[in-house]
Amino acid sequence: MTDAAGRGNVVLVRGGFVDGSGWQGVYDARTADGYRVAVVQNPTLSLEGDVAATRQVIEGMPGPVTLVGHSYGGVVITGAGNHPKVNALVYSAAFAPDKGESVGTLIADPPPGAPVPPILPPADGFLFLDRDRFAASFAGDLPRAQAAFMADSQVPWGVDALGGTVSQPAWRTKRSWYLIATDDRMIPPPAQHAMSERIGARTVEVAASHSVYVSQPAAVADLVKQAADS
Numbered sequence: 001m002t003d004a005a006g007r008g009n010v011v012l013v014r015g016g017f018v019d020g021s022g023w024q025g026v027y028d029a030r031t032a033d034g035y036r037v038a039v040v041q042n043p044t045l046s047l048e049g050d051v052a053a054t055r056q057v058i059e060g061m062p063g064p065v066t067l068v069g070h071s072y073g074g075v076v077i078t079g080a081g082n083h084p085k086v087n088a089l090v091y092s093a094a095f096a097p098d099k100g101e102s103v104g105t106l107i108a109d110p111p112p113g114a115p116v117p118p119i120l121p122p123a124d125g126f127l128f129l130d131r132d133r134f135a136a137s138f139a140g141d142l143p144r145a146q147a148a149f150m151a152d153s154q155v156p157w158g159v160d161a162l163g164g165t166v167s168q169p170a171w172r173t174k175r176s177w178y179l180i181a182t183d184d185r186m187i188p189p190p191a192q193h194a195m196s197e198r199i200g201a202r203t204v205e206v207a208a209s210h211s212v213y214v215s216q217p218a219a220v221a222d223l224v225k226q227a228a229d230s
Helices: 020-032 048-060 071-079 131-138 144-152 189-198 217-229
Strands: 009-011 036-040 065-070 086-092 175-181 203-205
Touching: 009 020, 009 071, 009 217, 020 065, 036 048, 048 065, 048 071, 048 175, 065 071, 065 217, 071 086, 086 217, 131 144, 131 189, 175 189, 175 217, 189 203, 189 217, 203 217
Parallel strands: 009 036, 009 065, 065 086, 086 175, 175 203
Antiparallel strands: none
């Protein structure tokens, strides 16, 4: 659906450990086509706070919104997507929880042989990824220097956000799309397949790392366009 201000409205929600600047490639692709795009700099201290921050951005959009989440951002859009302005959800290598689920419950029982994300023990209520293993796990298809910068500019991820549960999954009432990153070493591709099937999403697969939204923004932007134009 579109509005008088342009072709449509898109809101992008980041996941844990990174800030919203990684969305620039997707932002550039869709704004060039006339969409109005906003990036949520959600604080990732708690799921409740991140949903509130996302709803605030949605409120500021002039018309119907396509809501996009990467990684933990998928949990955020599953909650915030109940906003009446939201008409489509796009999960990009993201968690898609059901009622009562959190990132913590979704990663508690990984598929056999799946790589284990190098999350360090909590420090003062916050999580980080092991810097030396960041590139291989999170950004394996990005240039070494870019992956190193991401590792050294990590955003603390609150333990409370990791444990935040969804009470009313928006995908039960909103149309959903899902991009599976087949080389993901943070959220195993089999888990992504299972979540996308469970929510009945229209699904595409891309040979990319967990940082698919950075390494292949055109693929993510194309799926966003499908959702926004449907």
